[in-house]
Every structure is written in structure tokens, then in C-alpha cells.
Amino acid sequence: xxxxxxxxxxxxxxxxxxxxxxxxxxxxxxxxxxxxxxxxxxxxxxxxxxxxxxxxxxxxxxxxxxxxxxxxxxxxxxxxxxxxxxxxxxxxxxxxxxxxxxxxxxxxxxxxxxxxxxxxxxxxxxxxxxxxxxxxxxxxxxxxxxxxxxxxxxxxxxxxxxxxxxxxxxx
Ligand code: PNS
Numbered sequence: 389x390x391x392x393x394x395x396x397x398x399x400x401x402x403x404x405x406x407x408x409x410x411x412x413x414x415x416x417x418x419x420x421x422x423x424x425x426x427x428x429x430x431x432x433x434x435x436x437x438x439x440x441x442x443x444x445x446x447x448x449x450x451x452x453x454x455x456x457x458x459x460x461x462x463x464x465x466x467x468x469x470x471x472x473x474x475x476x477x478x479x480x481x482x483x484x485x486x487x488x489x490x491x492x493x494x495x496x497x498x499x500x501x502x503x504x505x506x507x508x509x510x511x512x513x514x515x516x517x518x519x520x521x522x523x524x525x526x527x528x529x530x531x532x533x534x535x536x537x538x539x540x541x542x543x544x545x546x547x548x549x550x551x552x553x554x555x556x557x558x559x
Contacts, residue, residue: 391425397425397426398424398425398426398480399424399425399426399427399428399476399477399478399480400420400423400424400426400427400428400478400480400481400482400511401427401428401430401469401472401473401476401478401480401481401482402416402417402420402427402428402429402430402481402482402483403430403431403432403465403469403472403481403483404429404430404431404432404483405431405432405433405524406429406431406446406449406450406524407439407440407441407446407524407528408440408441408446408449408524408527408528408541408545408548408549409446409449409450409453409524409541409542409545410519410522410523410524410527410540410541410545411519411522411539411540411541411542412484412486412515412516412519412520412522412523413484413524414453414454414542415484415515415516415519416482416484416513416515417429417454417457417460418457419513420482420513421457421459421460424459424480425459426459426460426461427457427459427460427461427482428460428461428462428463428476428478429450429454429460429461429462429463430463430464430465430469430472431443431446431447431450431462431463431464431465432464432465432466432469433464433466440528440531440532440549440552441548441549441552443464445548445552447462447463447464448548449542449544449545449548450462452542452544452545453542453543453544453545463476468504469481469501470501470504470505470508471505473505473508474505474508478508479507479508479509480508480509480510480511481498481501481508481509481510481511482510482511482512482513483498483510483511483512483513484512484513484514484515485512485513485514485515486515486519486520486521486522486523487520487521494510494512498510522540526540527540527541531549531553532553537549
């Protein structure tokens with residue numbers, strides 16, 4: 389079926405670890421959702437990072453944080469991202485770029501993905517200035533060290549994080 393412009397619907401994938409989802413992620417989701425017919429936020433599992441929230445908790449928190457966005461869907465994927473995008477019928481990957489320090493990693497991954505699937509484009513959205521320093525790793529560290537992290541994450545994420553911390557045994 390064609391979209392309102394008479395074109396094939398554009399599905400974009402916004403992949404990430406989202407552990408936890410931050411206000412910076414939500415800003416990228418909101419902006420990308422205006423550019424594509426459907427935006428699939430795809431929670432991947434990155435073996436290099438020790439998870440704070442389970443994949444199910446991350447997906448639930450993302451669902452709760454995006455109820456105002458009708459064309460956003462939350463999903464999860466394992467394995468190669470480009471294979472997942474192809475399975476979803478998507479040719480666009482969205483990534484957020486904060487500082488220049490993000491560039492080296494994003495450049496290497498987008499080149500790898502381009503080699504694996506030349507038809508897929510990676511589109512970068514520059515983070516808004518106020519979110520340019522927010523990283524999941526920093527929010528996680530704040531939370532684990534007892535600092536107030538609530539202004540850096542959407543409300544539903546803060547609630548879930550507080551619950552996880554409260555249920556966690558003291559070390
Ligand atoms: O939020 P993150 O941690 O930067 O997200 C990284 C993610 C999940 C997008 C990345 O690790 C990924 O794409 N993983 C899937 C494996 C893959 O396809 N790697 C790139 C080519 S080798």
C-alpha cells in the first residue's frame with residue numbers, strides 16, 4: 389500500500405542498546421518519527437556491556453515513553469543489524485551523534501554495514517545541545533552511585549530504574 393504522498397511507506401530502524409533509554413534517545417525518536425512513515429526502535433543486545441535493565445524492561449520503558457507517537461514501534465533484535473533491517477523491509481538506519489567522540493565508532497559501524505548491505509543507508513541526527521552529554525553509561529553510573537538521574541531520562545524509565553535499584557541486593 390502507498391502512503392499519503394503516493395510513495396512506498398518508508399520504514400526506518402533506530403537501533404541501540406537503550407540501557408537505559410535517555411531523554412537524548414527520546415529526542416532522536418521524536419525527530420526521526422517525523423521523517424519516516426514508521427520508526428522501529430530496535431533494542432539490540434551488546435555483549436560488551438553488562439546490562440542494567442533487561443531487554444524486556446528496556447522495551448517496556450520505551451513503549452511507555454513513546455505512547456504519544458503513533459508511528460513508533462518497539463522491537464528487539466539479535467545478530468546482524470542489517471539482516472534485521474532487511475527482514476523488516478527497511479533501507480534506513482537512524483543513529484544519533486553527540487560529540488565528535490561518537491564519530492569514530494559510528495563511522496566504522498556504518499562502513500561495515502554498508503559493506504554488508506550496500507542498499508541500506510545510515511542517517512545521522514545530531515543530538516540537541518542540551519542532550520549532547522547524556523549517555524546511558526553516565527546515567528547508569530549516576531544511578532548506581534545514588535545520584536539523582538531522573539532529569540536525564542523519561543519519567544517511565546526513571547520509575548523502572550528506581551524499582552530495579554530498590555530491589556537490588558546491597559553490595
Ligand atoms: O546503543 P549502542 O550500544 O551504541 O547500540 C549498538 C548496536 C546495538 C546498534 C550495535 O552494537 C549493533 O548494531 N549490533 C548488532 C551487530 C551488528 O550488526 N554490528 C555491526 C556490523 S559488524
